[in-house]
Amino acid sequence: MTSKDNFEFAHAHRKEVAWMSQNTNTLPVHPAILDAIRASADEQEFNLYPRKAGVVGLSEAIKEDLRLDDVEMILTNGGIEGEYIATRALLKAGDEVLSTDPAFLPIHDQVAMAGAHAIEADIYRAPYVLTPEHALESVTPRTKLLLVIDPNNPLGSGYSRAQIAGLAEIARDRGLWLIDDITYRDFNADHVLATEFYPEKTLLSYSFSKAPGLAGMRIGAILGPPAAIQSLRKYDTNVLGVNVLAQRAALAALRTKKAWLPGVRRTCERNQETIRRTVAKVDGASLPVYPSKANMFVIDLAPTGVNPEAVEERLLLDHLVHTRAGSYLSKKHGGKFLRVSFTVSDADCARFAQAFPAVMDKLAA
Numbered sequence: 001m002t003s004k005d006n007f008e009f010a011h012a013h014r015k016e017v018a019w020m021s022q023n024t025n026t027l028p029v030h031p032a033i034l035d036a037i038r039a040s041a042d043e044q045e046f047n048l049y050p051r052k053a054g055v056v057g058l059s060e061a062i063k064e065d066l067r068l069d070d071v072e073m074i075l076t077n078g079g080i081e082g083e084y085i086a087t088r089a090l091l092k093a094g095d096e097v098l099s100t101d102p103a104f105l106p107i108h109d110q111v112a113m114a115g116a117h118a119i120e121a122d123i124y125r126a127p128y129v130l131t132p133e134h135a136l137e138s139v140t141p142r143t144k145l146l147l148v149i150d151p152n153n154p155l156g157s158g159y160s161r162a163q164i165a166g167l168a169e170i171a172r173d174r175g176l177w178l179i180d181d182i183t184y185r186d187f188n189a190d191h192v193l194a195t196e197f198y199p200e201k202t203l204l205s206y207s208f209s210k211a212p213g214l215a216g217m218r219i220g221a222i223l224g225p226p227a228a229i230q231s232l233r234k235y236d237t238n239v240l241g242v243n244v245l246a247q248r249a250a251l252a253a254l255r256t257k258k259a260w261l262p263g264v265r266r267t268c269e270r271n272q273e274t275i276r277r278t279v280a281k282v283d284g285a286s287l288p289v290y291p292s293k294a295n296m297f298v299i300d301l302a303p304t305g306v307n308p309e310a311v312e313e314r315l316l317l318d319h320l321v322h323t324r325a326g327s328y329l330s331k332k333h334g335g336k337f338l339r340v341s342f343t344v345s346d347a348d349c350a351r352f353a354q355a356f357p358a359v360m361d362k363l364a365a
């Protein structure tokens with residue numbers, strides 16, 4: 001079966017499947033978030049197009065969350081739409097974007113849509129991030145933009161303050177745009193924003209999909225200095241605004257963040273420890289990055305000789321555990337690893353722990 005078929009199967013069995021394939025969050029959301037969605041529906045707020053700038057208080061709450069004042073934003077259908085708008089607005093044919101392999105490759109597809117080209121610096125080796133030294137080796141006169149995914153999807157690696165400062169300096173010296181994709185920021189208590197070092201040309205790609213558990217709501221934002229956001233607006237095709245229920249959910253999530261985020265982080269710690277113990281039982285399997293600074297990491301299977309796509313398929317069809325083979329996330333190393341996300345219930349994680357050694361045993365035979 002292809003990965004697309006696996007998703008069809010997983011959606012058809014949505015209630016029974018342990019959804020560990022998309023770095024989403026299937027833990028119960030805070031009741032205030034559900035209340036906000038229900039109140040908006042009860043009031044039929046959806047009869048009208050929403051206010052383009054967002055429901056009152058939302059953009060302020062996002063800025064407060066980031067502790068930033070002097071930024072503007074476009075609310076978008078998930079962070080991915082903001083990245084599309086930014087790449088479209090900032091890039092032209094022949095430009096290069098310095099990014100990594102592995103990475104969340106759909107952004108590289110967007111770069112290609114603008115006629116530009118993503119240079120994928122290989123970070124599938126320690127320290128599993130794009131160091132400033134490594135970035136310098138890969139920057140060329142055609143480089144227009146530096147894409148930093150921090151924490152990285154799929155590796156779960158996070159950038160240190162010194163690394164972010166170093167990358168920002170490289171961008172400033174060459175006048176590059178810097179997109180700081182902070183989709184997984186909430187999982188890393190030590191996260192540092194590139195804006196701190198390079199406010200002039202840093203854009204932040206912000207998401208409500210992961211830690212607050214709102215992936216299906218499709219809401220996010222692209223933020224940056226006012227002039228830059230103004231120049232992005234002409235590529236914003238969504239002039240009628242973002243789903244109002246999603247906006248209400250997002251606002252409630254930010255207002256209650258102190259109440260739910262610590263619990264989500266504790267679940268991540270517990271589940272990744274369970275997965276670590278499980279992986280240790282399988283000869284040749286290992287975790288390149290542990291602990292993860294996100295809600296996912298990769299399990300390297302290369303020494304086992306087992307194909308990650310076969311593991312994805314058997315885990316799903318035989319055990320109703322949905323994970324993702326590396327080919328979706330890395331051209332060079334995709335055949336070596338399986339990505340597993342762990343913002344799931346203890347019971348779902350326990351199912352993975354029971355199933356993974358059995359599947360590996362069967363496929364290695």
Ligand SMILES: Cc1ncc(COP(=O)(O)O)c(C=O)c1O
Pocket residue numbers: 022023077078079080081104149153181183206207208209215219220
């Ligand atoms: C690094 C990265 N950026 C952006 C996105 C898109 O997130 P959203 O759901 O906010 O569009 C994802 C989704 O997995 C991601 O991993």
